[in-house]
Amino acid sequence: MGTADIPDIVVSRLPIYLRALTRMSQEGVKTTSSHELGRRLGISSAQIRKDLSHFGEFGKQGTGYQIEYLTGQLRRILKVDREWEVALVGAGDLGRAVAHYNGFRDRGFRITLVFDSNPAKVGTKLGEFEIYDVARLDDLIRTQGIAVAMVAVPAEAAQAVTDQLVAAGVRGILNYAPINLAVPHRVWVQHIDPVVHLQRMTYYL
Amino acid sequence: MGTADIPDIVVSRLPIYLRALTRMSQEGVKTTSSHELGRRLGISSAQIRKDLSHFGEFGKQGTGYQIEYLTGQLRRILKVDREWEVALVGAGDLGRAVAHYNGFRDRGFRITLVFDSNPAKVGTKLGEFEIYDVARLDDLIRTQGIAVAMVAVPAEAAQAVTDQLVAAGVRGILNYAPINLAVPHRVWVQHIDPVVHLQRMTYYL
Numbered sequence: 001m002g003t004a005d006i007p008d009i010v011v012s013r014l015p016i017y018l019r020a021l022t023r024m025s026q027e028g029v030k031t032t033s034s035h036e037l038g039r040r041l042g043i044s045s046a047q048i049r050k051d052l053s054h055f056g057e058f059g060k061q062g063t064g065y066q067i068e069y070l071t072g073q074l075r076r077i078l079k080v081d082r083e084w085e086v087a088l089v090g091a092g093d094l095g096r097a098v099a100h101y102n103g104f105r106d107r108g109f110r111i112t113l114v115f116d117s118n119p120a121k122v123g124t125k126l127g128e129f130e131i132y133d134v135a136r137l138d139d140l141i142r143t144q145g146i147a148v149a150m151v152a153v154p155a156e157a158a159q160a161v162t163d164q165l166v167a168a169g170v171r172g173i174l175n176y177a178p179i180n181l182a183v184p185h186r187v188w189v190q191h192i193d194p195v196v197h198l199q200r201m202t203y204y205l
Numbered sequence: 206m207g208t209a210d211i212p213d214i215v216v217s218r219l220p221i222y223l224r225a226l227t228r229m230s231q232e233g234v235k236t237t238s239s240h241e242l243g244r245r246l247g248i249s250s251a252q253i254r255k256d257l258s259h260f261g262e263f264g265k266q267g268t269g270y271q272i273e274y275l276t277g278q279l280r281r282i283l284k285v286d287r288e289w290e291v292a293l294v295g296a297g298d299l300g301r302a303v304a305h306y307n308g309f310r311d312r313g314f315r316i317t318l319v320f321d322s323n324p325a326k327v328g329t330k331l332g333e334f335e336i337y338d339v340a341r342l343d344d345l346i347r348t349q350g351i352a353v354a355m356v357a358v359p360a361e362a363a364q365a366v367t368d369q370l371v372a373a374g375v376r377g378i379l380n381y382a383p384i385n386l387a388v389p390h391r392v393w394v395q396h397i398d399p400v401v402h403l404q405r406m407t408y409y410l
Contacts, residue, residue, distance in 0.1 A: 199312070
């Protein structure tokens with residue numbers, strides 16, 4: 001299973017498959033086919049079979065996929081069969097919404113550290129989390145061995161925060177700031193910018 | 206400029222180029238090259254030149270791109286040289302963060318309607334917006350001719366809300382609910398699910 005050989009575009013679809021299969025499972029469905037999954041996702045069944053074939057044989061001709069088994073395999077492949085501790089930097093409106101979002105936990109992630117640079121916020125609580133001064137970021141992330149972080153600070157501050165996170169050993173960053181972040185090759189960044197998605201749609205309208 | 210011929214993957218990069226160029230412009234930069242832009246974005250200069258060549262000749266060999274001109278052209282191509290009125294459905298934590306986000310306005314979008322189904326929220330204000338009952342969604346969206354909406358409701362409610370939006374004439378939907386939405390072919394959907402992005406990174410960690 002040489003992961004280096006698998007195109008990132010294939011990897012990017014696995015979480016979508018996992019999400020849909022988990023939902024089907026919650027609906028009480030036990031088995032599915034690439035056709036049914038494809039219909040739900042608007043992806044061709046051939047594409048789904050081809051994507052999954054990179055990782056092994058998960059279904060049987062005629063009987064399809066056992067959802068519980070395939071879900072377990074996808075969790076293992078995506079390494080969310082464990083729980084990742086996540087640091088959140090930025091406790092403004094967006095950071096608050098991220099911290100309150102209850103969809104992380106049962107999908108492999110748990111926020112365990114929250115940072116902000118505003119002295120009025122440091123020491124207060126954001127839900128169940130104490131807000132720490134970003135000055136303690138390096139120390140706390142290093143001590144707790146945290147590998148994944150979310151950046152929810154203004155665009156002007158995002159690169160500096162990212163540099164701190166990388167220096168502290170973080171290897172995966174989910175960036176909510178509307179700016180492209182520069183990171184070393186060993187670090188992965190994903191961007192969430194609603195306007196980028198909106199503009200991609202208005203092109204077609 | 207037959208837009209139907211241009212791959213969606215190319216279209217998906219245009220908002221990224223626009224965002225980077227706008228930022229350079231804010232930094233006082235007047236001209237740039239595909240090399241400099243590519244370096245900022247981690248995209249090859251050849252890719253940028255090829256992407257832009259679908260839409261015309263925007264730079265000159267040797268002198269590069271006039272940022273103000275290219276920015277204007279990208280805004281026109283993405284149809285954000287106007288302001289789109291946007292409806293937001295869901296005034297929970299996420300909806301609140303979306304409504305308070307100040308990054309929409311100068312990039313082509315303005316929230317003008319907010320809906321929620323919770324009687325305790327209907328009639329109250331979310332920032333400058335009055336929260337309307339979703340029962341009035343069809344009427345208000347139709348009357349105001351709104352074409353773009355954001356869905357920030359729980360997964361269980363997202364498909365029903367989407368069906369209402371489509372029936373009211375909405376043609377572009379930004380979905381924050383962690384579920385794949387079924388829509389007719391004439392409607393565009395983009396999904397924002399932070400866990401999908403996180404799982405795409407943990408695969409590599």
